[in-house]
Amino acid sequence: MGLDHAAIKPHEQMAERFDGKLTAVNALIAERMASRHAPRIPQVTAHLVEAGGKRLRPMLTLAAADLSGYVGDHDVRLAATVEFIHTATLLHDDVVDESAQRRGRATANLLWDNKSSVLVGDYLFSRAFQLMVETGSLRVLDILANASATIAEGEVLQLTAARDLATTEDIYLQVVRGKTAALFSAATEVGGVIAAAPEVQTRALFDYGDALGIGFQIVDDLLDFRGDTAATGKNIGDDFRERKLTLPIIKAVAAADATERAFWQRTIEKGDQRDGDLEQAIALMHAHRTLDATQADALAWIARAKDALAPLPDHPVRQMLADLADYVVARVS
Template sequence: MGLDEAATKPHEQLAAHLTERMAAVNVLIRERMASRHAPRIPEVTAHLVEAGGKRLRPMLTLASAEMCGYDGDFDVHLAATVEFIHTATLLHDDVVDESAQRRGRPTANLLWDNKSSVLVGDYLFSRAFQLMVETGSLRVLDILSGASATIAEGEVLQLTASRDLSTTEEIYLQVVRGKTAALFSAATEVGGVIAGAPEAQVQALFDYGDALGIAFQIVDDLLDYQGQSSATGKNVGDDFRERKLTLPVIKAVAAADAEERAFWKRTIEKGDQREGDLDQALALLDKHGTLEATRAEALAWSARAQTAIRSLPEHPIRTMLDDLAEYVVARIS
């Protein structure tokens, strides 16, 4: 079952609850992505920002702030900041990955060029830092700037780790924390910080975002080998064809005999892939039970997120965030 086929969609409940605040975020995003001197900036940004997507990360910031009793306006600034950071990383990622499609549309680097994508991404990072500073909170600046550095670090680590058979589950987790979880945890943490929540609550929000982001990415990696293209928007085995060493394969390599390891070395490290290799890869994953083991890890991280959010005082949003943690693993449950 794909996320959009689920009977109950917590992210839609959250969006409905936050309609007015998200409208304010969207207004601020449009204002700040404008450029009087370089019209290509809003053209490229609008192509990606207005392409759809659930806007989950900025909603997490708004939700965390409201749940902690915030009644000011800087939650909107921080939500826009989070979305700008996310959009900038997507622009850069598509250049690095030489992607041709995102969210069912041609990527900006395909429609314009790599230079435009990289430079507009840089512009959005700069805008994000301007928005952070306007809150007047050094702690917020520290959290979001730290997340930006962690994201970049994770992407660089992935360049060297994704095709190296010596990559361990620990390194994989570092990559996932960088490319996905860092912005989730920053989004939830700054909501609590701007609301002046007690430290225990701020830590719980961080822990929730961290675990949610890790579960989210593990599910995505798992579905590459057992999902349906119509539900995931990806072809089964895309990660294998792109020689990405994700958790199911890392587990299979760790359990491999000499012959199996030679197969992984040829297909992943050397990129010598032949007809029938994907079927063999799937057979090896099945033989060693790595898909089921990966599924168990995703469910465990989802449970960690639920444990963290349930430590906060009762609130309608807390229930939605609890449901959201279960929802991100609904496709594999």
């Protein structure tokens, strides 16, 4: 039976193992997202935080700390930190992308306004830095501060690259490392750091998170053309309609003849989209097998993530992390 059809999925197994810690993380999030003077802050934050996300990134921090033998409560602080950073970036992303739906619900910027989403996102970033400082670790602060800067850099790079047909797979990878993988790798790395794990293990945790994050984003981009709207909370073709040059389209543009390139120029660069264009775009991807090629890339990154686990100690959580990596690509297999 494939992981996607398993009775208990890997992230659910992790949630069971860390049930007590996750309860503490959620309590800390609720405490720190409160605002005595600006009630809109907890309103906007709660709308997104309570929308049914898997808490994948904070679970990665808890898992890395557990695997590294950590005893204490700084892992809870760092897991909440990671979730705050993630939530802040989602609020900002939805404003930039002019999104109307997130996790199957109306976005905060639609329910309130863009100003509220941006400012609440800024507040959550500030709360995240307060939490990471409480660990007393300069290295943890350095890792998460660098990740925050890298995320912002990746988003700005995406602004310039998303609708430019000259965007290459290398540039796409740079964007993905910024907007997605940076927080995955930071989430796993800090778990090893607070446990004072040997450097080889901390590096392995970073490498796992980096490769997992890249594979995760590639799969997300693939699901935009192959996914189930009920499962993903997104409509098929949202990225195409928003004129985002994701990996399946980048590969199709690279293989395009003159007529096909003119189609991509009209729909992506110029934004002149008409009835039937999404179906035409998907037909071109099938013709050049770029969806299959994108899936192969995702599989390669997930294999790299699993290989990165080799230096880590024999531990039940290590198998959970390997299963989680398999599950990421099982969503499109």
